[in-house]
Amino acid sequence: MTPPTFKTPVTIVTGFLGSGKTTLLGNLLNQTHDRTLALIVNEFGEVSIDGPLLEVREDGVELHDVHGGLLAYGGEGDAFRRTLRALRERRHTFDHVLIETSGLAVPTAVMVTLEEPEFAADFLLDATLVVVDTPLLLAGAFSPEAGDEAQQSAARVFDAQLEYADVAVLNKIDALSDADLLQAEADVRHRAPRVRFLELAYGAKLDTQLTLGLNLHGSRRGAAHQAPVSGAPDELMQPLHDHSALDGHSHGDLDAHVHSLSTHQHFHEHDPGWQSFRLTSDEAQNLPELVRTVQNVARVFPVLRVKGFVQGEDGGRYAVQAVRSRVETHAAPPKVDAPNELIFIGYHVSRKKVTEALQKALPQRWG
Template sequence: MAAPDTHKIPTTIITGFLGSGKTTLIRHLLEHAQGRRLALIINEFGDVGVDGEILRSCGVASCPEDNIIELANGCICCTVADDFVPAIEALLSRGEKPDHIIIETSGLALPKPLVKAFDWPTIRSRLTVDGVVAVVDGAAVLAGTFADDPDLVAAQRAADPSLDHDNPLEEVFEDQLLCADMVVLNKSDLLSADEKIQARDQIAAILPPAVKIVVTSEGRIDPELLLGLEAAAEDAIETRKSHHDDEPEHDHDEFESFVLDVGPLSDPDQFILRLSSIAEQHDVLRMKGFFEVAGKPMRLLVQGVGRRFRQNFDRPWHKDELRRGRLVVIGEAGLDRAAIAAAVG
């Protein structure tokens, strides 16, 4: 393990597929920072900053609102020069520098290009990648969402080179794991003891032997375990393999997202059931947003992964705030936007 440079600010990259629980984990870190002054850079795939709003509503002293920077102009792994570097420079130009920076990538991001950005001279002298942490939805893995057998695929390709077994979703998932210094197997409360073992085994089959897997639920993990890995990942980037190593640049043409305006809800439970049905019928990967519930002073936060949805009132509406419901829909390219919009109502 590389020795940390005490003149550099340690930075932890939190990656993970859509809905794995990255934001929940980061919120837990903020609430248990143990005296650290933290800064956040949040990247979302889509136009509505749901994750940034959730974290700004924490109101914890460890991470004042000025230390939360949101990048919503596309996946951070594709906009390093245009967005990431200026964000870092703006953050470090402020009077009191953070003790630790946490970067939450979008669920579709490849972490390796972001780690490479830390080798840029303007960043390398001031920051180091303390660690890359991949958050995994254990229930999704067990359900077979990313259950392709790499060895079997390799054997099939060797037997018939004309076959195309590429799966963009699986490649994103595996690239996130292959770049990680630690994997958080989240949502373990949805799994039995045997299922946890099965999920761990599936993930371990992809990982290098030195990468540890930590099992948790609701993102509850001791910050002392997550922060301070001292990986200096930018110094060993070539050892972190990726499906995209031979590509000149990476894009996200395989995915798309759009935002729908939603009026006040009279029955949130029925709305959630409708979204679950839409996700199944149209193969939607992720839905999330804030909504007004008729007669309620609180804002409703809804987050869904496939057919699984969660809802809670996260904070009161501000007096001067427009009470507008907005739903972010994310899926593979080709989503029937008109049909989804009609079904949402």
Template structure:
């Protein structure tokens, strides 16, 4: 069976530096065959001498990559790419600067044919260090793009001071406490830092970084809080550390050492995503069920939720169930109570 092609969704606010990054992918001799799907090819500004072959929508570059323009249905474009000879190492889909990432991400869940042939690999958000604080204050889309990210590329770091950069990182972590964050200038980033990561696969990420879903997120404000954590306390709800951004997006992390009853958990997750889907940008969870040697992993985008058993719990590994919501209008107390009620 052919392996599904990994898909990276590239997002970022207007002027963040997506085009510079795309130019590198389409022109550098990196030895990979990437398909890049953009909204308007003209905006990329590729020298025509670099184009080997072109039709109305597909431009074949001299480094083996292909650039496609989306003038209609994204699903149709992807299906067309999958029929091309030779295949691709990965597909990268650019969203417009004002677009929310959710509809693009959902494409890879809702269409059966696309889902069978591709796998959402990561949502990568390019952030303009010089302007991100203003954007978070004034533009809902900027906050959602950061909240959705599996990888954040903090670009133009040479345009801000060390103190400003620290404040920017804190602001980003208030919106998204779990994404990988890379600092860069002029879009200069190793492509393997953004492509082929499996970052949307929560299980793989937690194998690489066991602290990916943190029990506790800490910033400078920690100095002002008292902490009294005990190993025998089975529910950890970091009440003082909800992450709130100026755009109204928060992240709520819950964890428990009690086993979880799937007959309680799964209907609750289904109910809450159906009722509150527009407000739930991302949902990620790892759960320990009774008499189940494998970890159960859940991923959600708005009203779409899917879960499956993944690898075995390792010998000596603490069976902590963790659940993270990223979204708007999240009621921590309500989520705590409902999650606690899912205990076996």
């Protein structure tokens, strides 16, 4: 366990909607047996879907679910700070804190919160990871030259997540060629030259030694003085260059990665165009029909993410995960006993129109 004289390391895991953060984290938690972890999961929506999907071992992992907004956005009494206070009181019972932010969040808000006097004496940022949906990156889904408002806003969020990342994780890469991976690395390095590490997540898995305990932001000793992130000297803000061949990971130098937060305070006010809503149904679902309908909805409306749980006509419980028109279903974890519910996240998306589209295409009632 972490001795009380040491600061507890904190790793922030961010990444745009549907990048695979939850799956990656679930695998990471289950393969980490040398330390006890506390995990905070944040979702942009009124109910939690990602928390129940985390099939983690029962011992050694403490899960805290925070949904309904963006972490660290809000006043003194927000849920994130309350969770940190609770963890601080029991910090001797775990070794490391992992924070999974919403897919629409930029990590700066959490970074600033960790620097507040109330928390800086007990917690220390270990590293910030950004999980990248590599096929979407290569397809130009985050191109700043994209024509519609939704893609332009997505590109802004994605670039901000990259800018404040120490580690960029290329995810969903199993079907990609070496040339694809080199192109993806070049794209990430071009957009965010300060990224320190580039890691490949084959099978949505990462080496814990390349993820936890990186200590990229200073000493863990509580007595050591930590300069505020917002006060980074200019010479420490120079781009880090490294274009070594992809061998599973590539690295820059090993000096502490320092960020300046001063230019991104406005990201603490998330784009109000992003909206989410929950639809439910009391009837068993025909999975192929539901998948086709969700695909069509994503093609017609500015829906970028759909996730939830449904009961199939065969009596089984299934998780539904969609990123744009790419829809997947799989058996839900045994602990899931949620109603038929789907969370839709989009940009200026109409709940009424999406509901009408489901009603028109499916015999089951959704609303």
